[in-house]
Amino acid sequence: MTAVVEGRTIIQDYHIPGGLFGGAKTVRALKGVDFKVEKGKTLAIVGESGSGKSTLARVIALIDAPTGGELLIDGQRVDISARRPGPEMRSKVQMVFQNPYGSLNPRQKIGDVLMEPMVINTQVPAAERRERAEAMLKKVGLQPEHFNRYPHMFSGGQRQRIAIARALMLNPSLLVLDEPVSALDLSVQAQVLNLLADLQDEFGLTYVFVSHDLSVVRYIADDVMVISKGEAVEQGSREAIFADPQHPYTRQLFAATPVTDVSAIRTRVERRRLARAGAV
Amino acid sequence: MALLNIRNLTVKFATATGSFTAVDGIDVSVDKGEVLAIVGESGSGKSVSMLAVMGLLPDTATITADEITYDGQDISNLTPALRRKLIGREITMIFQEPVASLNPSFTTGFQIEEVLRLNLGMSRREARARALELYRAVGIPEPEEKLKAYPHQMSGGQCQRVMIAMAIASNPRLLIADEPTTALDVTIQKQILDLLMKLQEDYGMALILITHDMGVVAETADRVVVQYKGKKMEEADVLSLFESPQNPYTRALLSALPENATGDRLPTVSDFFTQEAAG
Numbered sequence: 332m333t334a335v336v337e338g339r340t341i342i343q344d345y346h347i348p349g350g351l352f353g354g355a356k357t358v359r360a361l362k363g364v365d366f367k368v369e370k371g372k373t374l375a376i377v378g379e380s381g382s383g384k385s386t387l388a389r390v391i392a393l394i395d396a397p398t399g400g401e402l403l404i405d406g407q408r409v410d411i412s413a414r415r416p417g418p419e420m421r422s423k424v425q426m427v428f429q430n431p432y433g434s435l436n437p438r439q440k441i442g443d444v445l446m447e448p449m450v451i452n453t454q455v456p457a458a459e460r461r462e463r464a465e466a467m468l469k470k471v472g473l474q475p476e477h478f479n480r481y482p483h484m485f486s487g488g489q490r491q492r493i494a495i496a497r498a499l500m501l502n503p504s505l506l507v508l509d510e511p512v513s514a515l516d517l518s519v520q521a522q523v524l525n526l527l528a529d530l531q532d533e534f535g536l537t538y539v540f541v542s543h544d545l546s547v548v549r550y551i552a553d554d555v556m557v558i559s560k561g562e563a564v565e566q567g568s569r570e571a572i573f574a575d576p577q578h579p580y581t582r583q584l585f586a587a588t589p590v591t592d593v594s595a596i597r598t599r600v601e602r603r604r605l606a607r608a609g610a611v
Numbered sequence: 612m613a614l615l616n617i618r619n620l621t622v623k624f625a626t627a628t629g630s631f632t633a634v635d636g637i638d639v640s641v642d643k644g645e646v647l648a649i650v651g652e653s654g655s656g657k658s659v660s661m662l663a664v665m666g667l668l669p670d671t672a673t674i675t676a677d678e679i680t681y682d683g684q685d686i687s688n689l690t691p692a693l694r695r696k697l698i699g700r701e702i703t704m705i706f707q708e709p710v711a712s713l714n715p716s717f718t719t720g721f722q723i724e725e726v727l728r729l730n731l732g733m734s735r736r737e738a739r740a741r742a743l744e745l746y747r748a749v750g751i752p753e754p755e756e757k758l759k760a761y762p763h764q765m766s767g768g769q770c771q772r773v774m775i776a777m778a779i780a781s782n783p784r785l786l787i788a789d790e791p792t793t794a795l796d797v798t799i800q801k802q803i804l805d806l807l808m809k810l811q812e813d814y815g816m817a818l819i820l821i822t823h824d825m826g827v828v829a830e831t832a833d834r835v836v837v838q839y840k841g842k843k844m845e846e847a848d849v850l851s852l853f854e855s856p857q858n859p860y861t862r863a864l865l866s867a868l869p870e871n872a873t874g875d876r877l878p879t880v881s882d883f884f885t886q887e888a889a890g
Contacts (some may be wrong), residue, residue, distance in 0.1 A: 379796040380767075487653070503858070516652035516823060521867040521877035528876070543796060546826075550869035550877070587801035589826025591868060593854050596829050600850050606812065 333406040334367040335505050335537040336391060336424075341365075342399035343386050343561075360386040362561040363400065368554070372530065372543040375552035375569075377545065377584070383561040387508055388541045392426040392507040404505070418452035425498035429510035431490035435482040441468070441493055442478040447598070448500045463500065471496045472524060488519030492526065499530065509541045524551060545588045549573055557581045613640040614785055614817050615664070615702075618678040622656070622663050625671045625697055633659045633672075635841040641785065646811060646818045646830035648849070650864075653676065655840040657821050661787050665704055682784075699730050703778040707790040709770035713762040719773045721760030726777050745776040749806060768799035772806070779810055786811070789821045804831055825868055829853060836859050 332384040335415060360383045368374040378384040389395045390402065396412035403409065404423060409416060425448075428434040433445060445464035449455050465475040471492040472607070482490060491511060498506055508527070510521040524547065542548050548555060548569070555572045557565040557580065565578040576582050622634040634656040641647045644855060651657040663674045664686075679687040686697060705714050714722060720742055725739040739758075746754035748770040762770055778786055788807065792800035808831060811818045820831055828835055828849065835852045837845040837860065845858040856862045865871060866878045 360756060379798060516826065517864060518652060518867045518879050519644070521869075521879045524869070525876050525879070544798070544869075546868065546870040550872050573717040587798040589797075589801075589824070589830045591825050591853060591865070591870065596850055596853055599830070600833075600848075 332351045334403070335370050335405060336539065337367045337403040338387075338391070338400065339365055339403075339405075340400040341387065341390055341397050341402065343390060343395070344398040357540060360561050361397070364556075364558070364561075364563045366556055366563070366566070368505075368539060369533050369536055370537055372553040373531070373540055373551055374554045374556060375548040376556050376558055377543065377548055378538065378558035379584075380544060381560075382558045384541045384543075384558050386561075387558065388426070388507050388509045388539065391424070391505075391539055393420065393424055394426070401576070415576050421448075421452050422501035422505055424505045424507065425501065425503040426507040426509065427491070427494050427511050430514055431487055431494050431516075432482075434494055435490055437482055440479050440481060441485075444482075445497050445500055448497060452501060458583070467496045467500060470499075470530075472522075486519075488515055488522060491515060491519075491523055495523075495530070496525065499534070502534070503536070505537045505539065507539045507541075510543070511540075512547060513542065513544060520547070527551065545584060557584070612642075612683065613680075614643045614645075614682060615677060615819075616640045616655055616680045617660070617664065617676060620660055620663060620666065620674070620676040620679065622659050623673045623675075625673070629671075633841055634663070637838070637841070637843050639836060639843075641817045643784070643817055644748055644811075644815045646808075646820065646831055646833045647819045648822060648828045648835045648839060649820055650828050650835060651838035654840065655838040657823075657838045658789050660838075661704070661789065661819060661821060665702065665787070667704075672825065694697055699726075700781040701783055702785045702787065703781065703783040704787040704789065705771070705774045705778050706789050707793050709767055709774050709794065710762055712774055713770055715762055718759050718761055719765065719770075720760075723758075723773065723777050723780065726780055730781055741780070742776075745780055746773075748779070748810070749773075749776045750802075751776070766799075768803060769796055771799075775803075775806065775810070779814065779816075782814060783816055785817045785819065788817045789823070790823070791820070792827065793822070793824070800827075807831070825864060837864070851879055 336483060340362050340363040342363055345360055347356040347358065349355040358445045366374065376384045376387060390397045393409065393411050393416050401408055409420060442464055445467060446460045449460050465478060468475055468477055473489065473492055485493065511524050515523060531538060540551055552569045555567065555569050556563050557578065559580045565572065565581045572581065576585055617639045620637045621632065621787065622633055624633055637660050639660065640822045649657045662668050664679060676687055681697065681702065699889065713719060720780045723742045723745065727733045733741060742758060743754055745752065746757060751757050751769060751772050757765065791807065792803050795803060796847040807818065822828060822886055834848050836843055839860050844860045845856065852861065856865055869877060
């Protein structure tokens with residue numbers, strides 16, 4: 332089976348132009364990352380801010396051209412610096428961003444938000460565009476009467492549903508999700524994660540899911556890539572990585588993640604009680 | 612005796628479409644040296660109730676309460692001058708966005724020295740020495756250098772450490788931290804929480820931690836208040852809350868944690884309310 336998306340030694344440099352007080356600098360944000368995701372699977376990219384995880388997401392979503400390496404989508408080499416990807420390629424890969432307040436145009440009605448990808452990339456007639464947009468609203472748990480409303484009339488969770496709906500309008504095979512639930516409340520996060528799982532089953536979608544939250548990753552991922560300072564320090568199946576993390580950085584991440592386990596709380600409360608008794 | 616005691620606090624906001632009740636009859640109290648977590652989702656009024664105590668709400672807010680006392684003294688009707696004596700010295704607060712909480716046009720050293728000079732009446736020389744001491748206490752690397760750094764030259768975690776340094780400068784007896792780690796990475800979050808807990812123990816101050824993150828609650832709190840839509844749902848010590856949550860909303864929140872997922876689907880809060888209504 333060919334992978335839906337594959338990266339071979341992806342390198343990304345950012346050039347910082349010299350100013351009045353300094354020369355130009357080059358920052359290597361990705362130092363040769365390899366990965367592969369098969370159809371219907373979810374690859375989670377985990378790392379801290381500055382690790383290069385969002386840079387990688389932008390490369391996979393065909394937004395930025397990598398400085399080096401090869402990106403293959405459905406086994407086909409894509410180089411957006413040589414040639415702009417056509418409507419067909421754009422339809423295959425779509426992206427959902429972290430901040431649902433920033434990623435929707437405040438002056439655009441929800442219906443227009445959803446129909447815009449079709450206007451740009453397809454020849455679908457207007458009546459059908461509207462029909463499909465209304466159907467998609469229902470699919471992501473909103474109502475057709477939301478069609479003529481503006482983004483400010485929706486909550487954060489609803490906006491993220493809209494962003495997901497927009498990404499799905501072109502029937503993509505690959506969805507790149509950059510921290511899609513980290514701006515959401517716990518209960519809304521659960522709803523959006525459920526929605527993503529349902530949509531993956533229904534459309535056979537492949538996800539690249541960027542996150543810093545290990546408990547979310549454990550719930551949604553099939554495979555996990557841990558990225559630090561532009562390098563993939565550890566890759567493997569979710570089971571393997573969570574059962575036996577190898578790299579010190581992965582272990583550090585696990586150690587820093589808060590635990591809500593009752594026995595751990597009991598130990599902490601007990602330790603505090605003793606410390607206080609000792610202090611008095 | 613409770614250090615801070617709030618009884619039946621209600622905060623209403625005047626809006627274009629009428630009055631909106633953000634906090635609806637909340638009781639909160641925190642003892643000396645205690646860590647209280649106020650947990651809730653956005654819109655639960657968890658920040659508003661503390662902002663009301665600090666006097667930081669806009670004019671559109673109407674605050675009513677049967678009692679707001681600090682150390683036995685009524686603080687609901689203080690004159691601005693008296694309030695300034697209390698707030699920023701005895702009671703201090705840190706916020707969610709550390710980079711936004713600092714003024715980008717001045718060095719962090721200048722800003723913390725300003726706090727020390729204005730609030731504690733120190734001379735420039737004393738303030739400089741004390742600032743250095745505080746930077747060391749909150750674990751800022753190369754403190755002499757960092758005093759001269761502007762906020763944009765420091766990371767989010769370091770800016771939060773500067774905010775904490777300012778907040779503990781006057782040895783407060785109560786520190787209110789409003790989502791102090793939400794904007795930070797998990798490894799930095801761990802460092803900041805460890806720092807807050809260490810300072811809390813060293814200085815014996817009370818800490819009110821406002822958060823939406825059950826993980827943070829589990830790692831820090833002695834006692835927990837769960838808030839939803841401006842009302843208090845449950846109050847319990849941290850162990851009983853996680854072991855045997857009494858309120859359906861608390862149960863819903865805990866089961867919505869991805870690490871507690873039992874099947875393929877995560878239960879959501881609305882599932883719980885439907886279940887409760889059904890039977």
